[in-house]
Amino acid sequence: MYYLIITIFLLFFLWISTVLDHPSRNFLDFRDYPGKILNHPKPFDGRFPPPPPPHRNEPMPFGFIGSPPTQYGHTTLVYLIGVVSSLLFAISGRLQSVEKEKVKSELAFLKAQINPHFLFNTLNSIYALALKKDNKTADAVVQLSELMRYIMTNSNDEVIELSKEINYINNFISLQKTRLGNTVNVDYNxxxxxxxxxxxxxxxISFIENAFKYGVNPDQTSEICVKIDIDDEMLNLYVSNKKTFSVQSDSGIGLHNTIERLKLVYPNKHHLKIEDSLEKYIVNLSVKIR
Structure with missing residues (x-):
């Protein structure tokens, strides 16, 4: 169907070219015009004669008098240029659409990995509270329900109000404090x-969760610092934790996925610096927020 339409339009333009370019319909030929044009003398009044016709035995000079092959060739060339240009625009638009869908798919895949990872860790924390029959278990369940409600209703949005994201982080840190008690000193501001x-x-959240995951050990003094500073269009996140000998496996899926999401969502709009020393793990993140 596409090639049939292209062929029909080509034949149509060739027909239009034949009609408009016929010598008897040359709208730009003013040699026989009796009056003046724009207060100028009659064109071709003898001072600027038209080029002489070719000799009967000489080949027709190119460009002075159109012929069907030349006429059709020019029309076909212009038409093909238009078709190729339209195809290039269509391909470019398609590539951009595919790239956007690819980014959305990658983000959805990364989120699908982050959310269960966080859920399992938090459920384990509440399970530990329940085993100790801690009175804070009920509060922890409520905090977890608020966290999961946020994940279920807002995680698929492209953007969310910053106040809601900060409230989510507040609930997460409160839940961790409830679980860990006095075994960790948390400086959150x-x-x-x-x-x-x-x-x-x-x-x-992954940078903050990573600090609690690998910076807490009940047998050692644990220190975690989380500072969020919002300045005009920039958000600065500082997270540090004292390294401990944690028994948890070092998979790093959540942190790795977050770094990949930053590259996809904030290209050239964020700066991430991670310092991994023998004693501390420090994250400095600056994000240009809208």
Whole structure:
């Protein structure tokens, strides 16, 4: 169907070219016009005669008098240029559409890996509280329900209000404090105004979760620092934890996925610096938020 339409339009343009380019319908030929044009003398009044016709035995000079082959060739060439240009625009648009769908698929895949990872860790924490018959178990369940409600309702959004993301982090850290008690010193502070600002959901939590996952050991003094500073269009996240000998496996799936999401969602709009020393693990992240 596509090639049939292309052929029909080509024949149509060739017919139009034949009609418009016929010498008797040359709209730009003013040699026989009796009056003046724009206050100028009659064109071709003898001072600028038209080129002489070719000799009967000489070949027709190219460009002075059109002939069907030349006429059709020019029309076909212009038409093909238009067709190729339209194809290039269509292919370019298709490639951009495919790239957007690819980014969406990658983000959905990364989120699908992050969410169960976080859920399993938190359920294990509440399970530990239940085994000890801690009175804080009920509060932990409520906090977990708020966290999961946020994940279920907002994680698939491209952006979310920054205030909701900060509230999500507040609930997460409160839940961790409830689980860990006095075994860890948590220095958590948020400064700046969140009003009117948005951010990609779940883009910060993996760095904070990583500190609690690998920076806490009941047999050692654990220290975790989380600072969030919001300055105009920039959000600065600082997370540090004292390294401990954790018994958890070092898979790093959540952290790796978050780094990949940052590259996809905030290309050239974020700066991430990770310091991994013998004693501390420090994350400095700056994100340009809208």
């Amino acid at each position: 948020v400064t700046g105004n969140t009003f009117g600002k948005v951010i990609t959901p779940l883009i910060l």
